[in-house]
Amino acid sequence: MNQQDHLMGDEEERLDALFQAYRQAYPDAEAGANFMPQLWQKIEARERTSTIFARLARNLVTAALALSSILGLAVTVSHSRASALPSETYVEVLEEDHARQNLDYFEPVRVEPIADHR
Amino acid sequence: MLVDFELIIRAREGDGAAFNQLVLAYRKRILGTIGRLIGHPEDVEDVGQEVFLRLYFSLDQLRSAEVFEPWLYRLTANAAYDYLRKRRRRMESRMADLSEQQVTVADALASTKVDHDEGQRKAIRETVDSLLDGVSEEDRVLLMLKEVEGLSLRELGKIYHVNENALKVRLFRARQRVLKSFRASRKAVAGLKGSS
Numbered sequence: 001m002n003q004q005d006h007l008m009g010d011e012e013e014r015l016d017a018l019f020q021a022y023r024q025a026y027p028d029a030e031a032g033a034n035f036m037p038q039l040w041q042k043i044e045a046r047e048r049t050s051t052i053f054a055r056l057a058r059n060l061v062t063a064a065l066a067l068s069s070i071l072g073l074a075v076t077v078s079h080s081r082a083s084a085l086p087s088e089t090y091v092e093v094l095e096e097d098h099a100r101q102n103l104d105y106f107e108p109v110r111v112e113p114i115a116d117h118r
Numbered sequence: 119m120l121v122d123f124e125l126i127i128r129a130r131e132g133d134g135a136a137f138n139q140l141v142l143a144y145r146k147r148i149l150g151t152i153g154r155l156i157g158h159p160e161d162v163e164d165v166g167q168e169v170f171l172r173l174y175f176s177l178d179q180l181r182s183a184e185v186f187e188p189w190l191y192r193l194t195a196n197a198a199y200d201y202l203r204k205r206r207r208r209m210e211s212r213m214a215d216l217s218e219q220q221v222t223v224a225d226a227l228a229s230t231k232v233d234h235d236e237g238q239r240k241a242i243r244e245t246v247d248s249l250l251d252g253v254s255e256e257d258r259v260l261l262m263l264k265e266v267e268g269l270s271l272r273e274l275g276k277i278y279h280v281n282e283n284a285l286k287v288r289l290f291r292a293r294q295r296v297l298k299s300f301r302a303s304r305k306a307v308a309g310l311k312g313s314s
Contacts, residue, residue, distance in 0.1 A: 011301055015293075018300075019265040022246040025239035028150030031163055035145070036138065039167045043174050 120144060123183035130177040137177075141170050148194055155198035155262050157247045158205075169197045188276040191269075195259050195277060202255040252299045257292035264289055 088096070120143040128136035148169055153162045172193050180186060250258045263269045263277070271282045271289075278285065 011297060011304075015297055015300055016265075018242070018246060018249075021242045023154065023266045023268075025242045026150065026154040026157075026159075028146045029153065029162075031145055031149055031166065035163055035167070036141065038163075039141065039170055040134075042167055042171050046171065046175070 119183065119187060120147075123186070126177070126180065126183065126186060130180065137174060140173075144190060145170075148190070151191075151194055151263075151267055152198055154266050155195070155259055156201050156205075157243060157250075161201065165197050165201050168200075169193050172197065185276075188273065191263070191273075192277045195263065199255050199259050202258065206255065249296050249299050249303075253292050253295050257288065257295075260285070260289060261292045261296065265293070 121140055125136050125139055129140050145166065149162050149166045152165045152169070153159055156162070156165060169190075173190065176193075180189065250261070253261065260274070260278075263274060264271075269277070271285055274285050275282045
């Protein structure tokens with residue numbers, strides 16, 4: 001058991017040494033001459049993209065507002081026109097008409113007194 | 119801290135020269151960290167630019183000077199993680215993926231502390247990269263920050279905004295996984311040497 005612990009500890013140390021060697025194998029390095037110009041190009045490109053998106057979003061909002069105004073206007077106009085027309089529904093009109101026809105049948109019959117013909 | 123908070127404030131207010139100074143102050147350190155985190159020297163500058171790009175667009179969220187460095191490390195860790203995730207398509211490494219040469223180099227390191235030549239450095243990089251391919255990208259970045267960059271649990275806690283104990287457990291598990299691969303590859307190579 002002790003030997004196994006020793007071997008495991010040994011491997012832990014080897015792994016630590018490997019990580020340290022890895023650290024040395026990748027020393028901090030200076031960037032190339034183009035690092036900053038390329039960085040600013042990327043920043044400007046992203047700013048342009050976000051400006052385009054912002055403009056697009058603004059235009060979409062304006063278009064949506066205009067569209068809703070037009071729709072609102074159209075609804076108002078159609079309402080005012082609709083008030084000149086009969087407000088009943090088709091069924092109500094039919095029902096009313098039917099009721100009028102029925103009146104013909106149920107109108108009280110005028111009973112004329114029977115005259116004496118003699 | 120490598121810069122005054124005043125410089126950060128000026129950069130935050132849109133002063134390009136101040137932002138340049140900020141980048142110049144941290145560039146070398148951040149690029150070194152990225153190189154070790156991702157293990158691909160050819161992509162270090164790209165990832166570094168991504169880090170400073172994110173910094174530029176999020177500077178206005180910074181509230182105090184003492185959180186600047188952990189925050190910059192957080193951006194670095196995130197950018198490295200994003201890069202590694204994109205590159206993930208690589209095959210998952212197994213113990214046998216380590217070559218005999220890599221294990222020999224790893225073994226030699228335990229006893230010597232000399233300056234390594236470029237061939238050895240390359241072998242070391244490949245060895246560690248192969249070992250770390252066996253853990254997730256998040257664990258790789260975390261393990262690197264702790265073992266290679268030498269950050270303390272407290273510093274890591276500030277970067278990740280998590281409890282130190284949770285980090286300790288996660289680091290322990292990741293290290294055990296790497297250690298297991300390391301042990302198995304050494305055994306495999308020892309077996310090969312024994313049979314030949």
